[in-house]
Amino acid sequence: MKKTTIALLFAVLFLVLTGCSDKSSDGEKSTADTGKEGTKEIIIGVDDKFAPxxxxxxxxxxxxxxxxxATAAAEHMGATAKFQPIDWKTKETELSSGRIDLIWNGYTITKERQEKVLFTKPYLDNNQVVVTLVDSDVKAIEDLDGKTVGVQALSSAGPALESHPIHEKIKNITEFADNVLALTDLKTGRLDAVVLDEVVIDYYMTTEEGVFTKLDGSLAVEEYGVGVKKGNEKLLEKLQKALDTMNEDGTSAEISTEWFGEDKVLR
Structure with missing residues (x-):
């Protein structure tokens, strides 16, 4: 009886240790490892204040x-999308460190960024525009002379403004963590204007009618793409294939129409 009891105790101990070993192994999985129901999980870095x-x-x-x-593309890749709000100023660092797998949130393709990350083909056009209040005395870009202008920190708005001759005449350029804060300061009179993505202000002009107005002209013509970590060509290839399939089967057009009222997706 004693031998039987000892044998049973060893069997139980073996099962417990095996279970602990499995749990330890699972805890070391990377961001692209198994998610719900055995599918792969893709971590996507986003600015969660970048409507629409x-x-x-x-x-x-x-x-x-x-x-x-992103949700639809992940499904086409046989994966699930997990969204991770990030500080937009550190987006490339988050990607290179492996804490996220993709940067996907109105991410403008620039030569400087192409040196740091891989990009999908462009999927949406955009412009950097100057926004003021409807009753502002700033009616043209030239009227920014001596004014205070807001931009989102480390966004493409800053370089777009710097590339324009008016940049040298602006009194002060204030950086904000996100566009919502910049537009709030514009409404309260702490700013004379904000430079931001046209796709963003178009959305706010429909949700807050009679508040904002866009000045004529564009500071920069841009294209959005999805950022992938340098060296991860395999993920880039799978993602681009998913996007191409979505363009062909009408998924992209359907999503665009829902948000913009028309199919604006680039092919």
């Missing part, structure tokens, strides 16, 4: 054009 590309609705749910596009 990715933002919080009145129930604090993360919604937007890029959110829907």
């Amino acid at each position: 590309m990715g933002f919080r609705d009145d129930k604090n749910n993360l919604v937007g054009f890029d959110i829907d596009m």
Whole structure:
């Protein structure tokens, strides 16, 4: 009887140790490892205050054009999308460190960024524009002479403004963590204008009618792409294939029409 009891105790101990070993192994999985129901999980870095590309609705749910596009693309890749709000100033660092797998939230393709990350083909056009209040005395870009202008920190708005001759005449350029804060300061009179993505201000001009106006002209013509970590050509290839399939089967057009009222996706 004693031998039997000892044997049973050793068997139980073996099962416990085996179970602990399995749990330890699972805890070391990377961001692209197994998610729900055995599918791969792709971690996507987003600015969750960048409407209509990715933002919080009145129930604090993360919604937007890029959110829907990323969710659909992940499904085409046999994966699940997990969205990780990040500080936009550190987006490339988050990607290179492996804490996220993709940057996907109105991410403008630039030569400087192409040196740091891989990009998909462009999927949406955009412009950097100057926005003021409807009753502002700033009626043209030239009127920014001596004014205070806001931009999102480390976005493409800053370089777009710097490339224009008016940049040298602006009194002060203030950087903000996100466009929402910049537009808030514009409404309260602490700014005379804000430079930001046209796709963003178009959204706010429909949700806050009679508040903002765009000045004529564009500071820069841009294209959005999805950023992938340098060296991860395999993921880039799979993602681009998914996007191409979505363009062919009408998924992209459907998502674009839902958010913009028309099919604006680049082919």
